Amino acid sequence: MTSPNLDVVAIGDAIVDVIASCDDSFIAARGLTKGSMQLLTTAEADELYAAMGPARESSGGSAANSMAGLAGLGLDVAFIGQVANDQLGEIFGHDMTSLGVRFETAPLSDGPPTGRCLILVTPDAQRTMNTSPGASHELTPDALDEDMIRSASVTFLEGYLWGPERPRAAMLRAAEIAHGAGRTVAFTLSESLCIPGRREGVRAMIDAGTIDILFGNEDEIRHLTGGSDLNGSIAELERAVKTLVVTKGADGALAVEGGRRVEIAAPAVARIVDTTGAGDLFAAGFLAARCRGRELDACLTAGAACAAEIISHFGARPEKDLKTLVKL
């Protein structure tokens, strides 16, 4: 086993966020569930976009946001995800590579456009996400750079990509390659479980030993185990993964590893503007500290610091220099 020359490679949605403020009445009138993610067809997305207020655009994608955070913290990272050969795809690619993230997945020249996530931010800073995945769900196992995966300490997989068959196959193949090379596989539930019928497959994959580090928030962890008690859910899942990381919003975060549980409080944030990307940046900080050999509590603290930055402004990509916020 050679030593890794990349810290993390991620496989995830390659998406541009389209972020608009709205009132609670807009969410209610359209029957949306505040704080959730739903998948839209192209026609549904066009209709919602037409009804939305003026927006700002910013590259997104759950695992891609995490890679942006890791690159901002100075780690060597790569991203595998599918865009189309269009203007939004160009924007997504620019925003990855300009951060130093290796992003070499060739854009699709035929097929659907680059994916968009229409994000409605209410005055309470909650985000309601409406994703038109477009090209992003056209990712196939052929897009994997196997040598890159073998060379990365961690392969990071995004729950949102679990649904469609080909990206799911790509992620399972990537996990196999990573484990074959003695590397770590991480998975973020990233609200993927709110999609009907997805829970059982994700749970079976986790129970099969595919995942070493599992990230989720309280709701996701409870939903994954079908339980209402967080401690019961944790007890179930800690048997299946080496490291379980649970974020709890304003209540902080906890990690369980080798029977040991560590918990931290959330840092104070002067003004929470938009919670989009909080979980993604938490994962970035955690993985960065982990790759640099830090203790579990330091990993949680680094995650919380990155999450605190991202919720202080619109958009899920860091605006401040993360290296000044998190000393690795």
Added chain:
Amino acid sequence: MTSPNLDVVAIGDAIVDVIASCDDSFIAARGLTKGSMQLLTTAEADELYAAMGPARESSGGSAANSMAGLAGLGLDVAFIGQVANDQLGEIFGHDMTSLGVRFETAPLSDGPPTGRCLILVTPDAQRTMNTSPGASHELTPDALDEDMIRSASVTFLEGYLWGPERPRAAMLRAAEIAHGAGRTVAFTLSESLCIPGRREGVRAMIDAGTIDILFGNEDEIRHLTGGSDLNGSIAELERAVKTLVVTKGADGALAVEGGRRVEIAAPAVARIVDTTGAGDLFAAGFLAARCRGRELDACLTAGAACAAEIISHFGARPEKDLKTLVKL
């Protein structure tokens, strides 16, 4: 003469801003003049974009930003400008119409893509603009809706569009239609004078009585008259226009009308993030108050309040509800 049923119609660049933070060293290394605007070819824009950091996108265009501000203040406004039939054009159109701005210029199906402005924001909140105008400079007099112009109290023209022949002809034709209907014509210098050879034409157009309300900052006003003394420049220009409005950044603003000069201080801003759009939103506030029949000092105060909002965040489109900041 019928009474107007539209407050303002603007003719200007239809552009999406691509905004990235950078250090002063990046500006210096590329030989850029901080705080200025330069025109780029497509190849130059591609090269600069590749060198820039990660960006956020937000609809822009000087007069278009002003119309966004006026719509946010509750006025009835329209915008005439040229986009292409592409994703950035769709974003620009959405951001106009979702604000209630009438925007009916058909997108070009052939020719260059929708224009982009690559904006570099330094830690001192100065913005250095690099514009690849694309489809925006393909505007022709045929795109004018003459009835719309006749029906608007004010026709607002953008200096950036003065250069290319067809948009210039469109603006001159619009001024003729507006004056023929007894309406007011406003012009914003919007740094257009930094483009070599443009000063003489703009000055001759103003001296010919084409403009009723002229907006400019101190530097532009001085440059337009070729003078180094602001008071001398003002004295020259107040003979040519009915109303002269001069913004002075942190030093406030002044207006001269009918021999009377009114001056205001700039409001305090807690943290200036990005000065892009300050002049555009000043014009919005001023014109809104003017359309509502306010006194000259109230017009300046409204302009300053809108400018203060826009410089408190990235991007040249308002994030706060302007109606709560400016009571008309």
